Amino acid sequence: MLSPSYSGHERSPSPPEARRIVVAHRLPLRAEPNPDAPHGFDFSLDPDALPFQLSRGLPQPVIFVGVLPPAAADSIPESDEISTDLLTRFSCHPVFLDTKLHADFYDGFCMWPVLHYSVHPYNKDLYHVFLTANMQFANHILDVLNTDQDLVFIHDYHLWALPTLLRRKSPHARIGFLLHSPFPTPEIFHTMPVRKDLLGSLLNADIVGFQSFDCACYFLSCCARVLGISYRTKQGYIGIDYNGRRVLVNILSVGIDIDQLHAVLPCTRYVSRQDVVYSAWARSLDQDLLRASKDNSSMVILKLGLAMSFRVAALGPNFQKLSPEHINLAYHQTGNRLILLDYDGTVIPQKLINKAPSQEVIRTLNELCSDPKNTVFLVSGRGKDELAQWFAPCKNLGISAEHGYFTRWSKDSPWESCKLVIDSNWKKIAVPIMELYTETTVGSSIEGKETSLVWHYEKADRDLGPCQAKELQSDLQSLLANEAVYVNRGQKIVEVNPEGLDKGVAVEHLVSAMGDRGNFSDFILCVGDDRSDEDMFEATTTGMKNRALAETVAIFPCTIGYKPSLAKYYLDEQADVLKMLRGLTQL
Numbered sequence: 387m388l389s390p391s392y393s394g395h396e397r398s399p400s401p402p403e404a405r406r407i408v409v410a411h412r413l414p415l416r417a418e419p420n421p422d423a424p425h426g427f428d429f430s431l432d433p434d435a436l437p438f439q440l441s442r443g444l445p446q447p448v449i450f451v452g453v454l455p456p457a458a459a460d461s462i463p464e465s466d467e468i469s470t471d472l473l474t475r476f477s478c479h480p481v482f483l484d485t486k487l488h489a490d491f492y493d494g495f496c497m498w499p500v501l502h503y504s505v506h507p508y509n510k511d512l513y514h515v516f517l518t519a520n521m522q523f524a525n526h527i528l529d530v531l532n533t534d535q536d537l538v539f540i541h542d543y544h545l546w547a548l549p550t551l552l553r554r555k556s557p558h559a560r561i562g563f564l565l566h567s568p569f570p571t572p573e574i575f576h577t578m579p580v581r582k583d584l585l586g587s588l589l590n591a592d593i594v595g596f597q598s599f600d601c602a603c604y605f606l607s608c609c610a611r612v613l614g615i616s617y618r619t620k621q622g623y624i625g626i627d628y629n630g631r632r633v634l635v636n637i638l639s640v641g642i643d644i645d646q647l648h649a650v651l652p653c654t655r656y657v658s659r660q661d662v663v664y665s666a667w668a669r670s671l672d673q674d675l676l677r678a679s680k681d682n683s684s685m686v687i688l689k690l691g692l693a694m695s696f697r698v699a700a701l702g703p704n705f706q707k708l709s710p711e712h713i714n715l716a717y718h719q720t721g722n723r724l725i726l727l728d729y730d731g732t733v734i735p736q737k738l739i740n741k742a743p744s745q746e747v748i749r750t751l752n753e754l755c756s757d758p759k760n761t762v763f764l765v766s767g768r769g770k771d772e773l774a775q776w777f778a779p780c781k782n783l784g785i786s787a788e789h790g791y792f793t794r795w796s797k798d799s800p801w802e803s804c805k806l807v808i809d810s811n812w813k814k815i816a817v818p819i820m821e822l823y824t825e826t827t828v829g830s831s832i833e834g835k836e837t838s839l840v841w842h843y844e845k846a847d848r849d850l851g852p853c854q855a856k857e858l859q860s861d862l863q864s865l866l867a868n869e870a871v872y873v874n875r876g877q878k879i880v881e882v883n884p885e886g887l888d889k890g891v892a893v894e895h896l897v898s899a900m901g902d903r904g905n906f907s908d909f910i911l912c913v914g915d916d917r918s919d920e921d922m923f924e925a926t927t928t929g930m931k932n933r934a935l936a937e938t939v940a941i942f943p944c945t946i947g948y949k950p951s952l953a954k955y956y957l958d959e960q961a962d963v964l965k966m967l968r969g970l971t972q973l
């Protein structure tokens with residue numbers, strides 16, 4: 387059970403102007419020795435420095451954080467005077483590192499080799515030096531970080547640990563991390579003993595940018611293999627749902643500054659124009675970070691883990707236990723109700739050996755369906771035939787099977803299939819790899835549904851099953867990267883589903899079909915327990931494109947357990963679901 391330790395409501399009434407804080411190893415400054423100058427150097431802005439170039443499209447004010455140019459860094463001691471001077475004149479906030487610490491940090495625990503496929507033995511002491519230096523950067527950023535409104539852009543692998551170190555102190559900070567080096571294959575990344583902490587740090591950012599699609603894919607594979615987390619693509623964005631926060635993964639190739647190239651080359655006839663220039667790059671990154679951090683920063687934050695394993699879980703600001711009084715009142719005040727129920731883990735316990743519904747479940751659902759004011763649907767990932775057989779005694783129950791691909795409004799109505807054109811060619815890639823894992827994992831099996839493929843490991847060895855599942859998930863994600871499918875981890879399953887088919891789309895379809903019949907719901911209860919149900923919660927709260935609902939509608943998206951979720955409500959355990967449903971039908 388998680389316990390809240392930070393509230394997301396503590397916001398100033400009129401937030402000050404958001405600033406952009408650009409953090410890189412070195413400040414974009416030039417330093418010319420001059421014994422007569424106040425600190426022994428004449429400083430000027432270095433327009434060629436990458437952090438400066440990459441901030442050119444950002445809205446002002448921009449503040450740079452980093453160490454001084456080499457000669458100045460070695461001879462100017464830390465003082466308020468120099469910090470204030472550089473901040474005032476150049477918007478640069480210097481980080482002062484002890485010379486030895488600086489050298490050990492920069493050349494010691496250097497991620498450059500591993501990022502370029504050269505594996506070096508891990509040195510624990512140098513890792514601590516790396517963390518100490520990153521911590522000093524974090525402290526300097528916190529000196530200038532005004533509010534949760536400020537956007538922090540962290541450049542490159544020297545500062546890899548910064549997202550975790552910053553988030554520990556400032557849980558709502560808006561953080562973008564940009565890797566300008568390649569990200570290696572999972573096999574190479576796996577050689578780093580601190581791989582979990584390093585991945586976790588990137589996931590503590592709101593947006594992680596890579597130079598190429600390949601690098602992003604390797605990162606996503608590592609997330610699956612090391613942490614067991616999947617990604618989804620939606621509206622052109624790749625998102626990872628991590629402990630209730632959404633982390634965007636971007637491909638942000640830095641282009642060539644064509645104007646600068648024209649200026650230095652006599653003839654640029656043969657140079658084709660790169661896709662992005664720096665200013666456009668920065669503008670697009672800024673927009674993406676604003677978008678990515680918008681939802682995350684309004685969440686109630688729960689702090690989890692210590693030191694570099696620190697991470698935050700996020701709960702919606704209004705996440706609350708669903709009280710019987712609250713839902714009963716809304717239920718009895720409304721006359722056109724839509725009740726959407728997931729099956730496994732919601733209507734029946736996850737751990738049952740026999741997954742068929744009990745008599746009590748059938749009775750409760752029949753009781754709900756007997757009220758003409760109710761439209762009751764099971765929304766499940768299971769196949770239609772199994773559900774139809776189990777729920778044969780429920781004449782008026784609607785069933786949405788295979789994540790909404792098949793819909794049946796009652797026992798006597800025909801199955802309708804959704805209009806999505808499904809290309810199943812990806813199965814030719816996915817089946818052999820699933821078969822390989824089935825051969826090497828005793829007790830595992832493959833389930834082929836009309837639209838999707840599922841690898842089950844419920845009956846496999848308790849420890850081996852989850853490890854194999856992570857590996858399989860990662861392999862499937864890599865191999866199917868160019869197919870219109872997504873890979874999900876569910877309860878003891880790894881499932882591949884076609885893009886555009888999820889329980890959120892299923893719910894939208896039901897609501898709009900009811901609207902077409904002039905049936906506008908004024909009450910929606912939607913209960914589920916796992917990842918696939920989050921799409922339903924999202925659709926009922928924010929995502930409904932076709933809001934064919936009554937003008938005033940009481941919406942109750944409800945998950946099971948106190949955990950990060952897009953649902954607004956939770957019930958403590960599965961057994962509470964039937965109790966709550968029975969309570970609704972009792973006057």
Ligand SMILES: O=P(O)(O)OC[C@H]1O[C@H](O[C@H]2O[C@H](CO)[C@@H](O)[C@H](O)[C@H]2O)[C@H](O)[C@@H](O)[C@@H]1O
Pocket residue numbers: 728729730731741765766767768769833840842843844876877878879881918
């Ligand atoms: O959407 P749901 O109603 O939660 O259904 C999700 C999956 O249910 C089934 O898998 C579950 O039951 C299996 C035994 O029947 C068990 O081995 C597995 O661990 C459970 O997750 C179904 O087989 C899947 O296709 C559904 O996606």
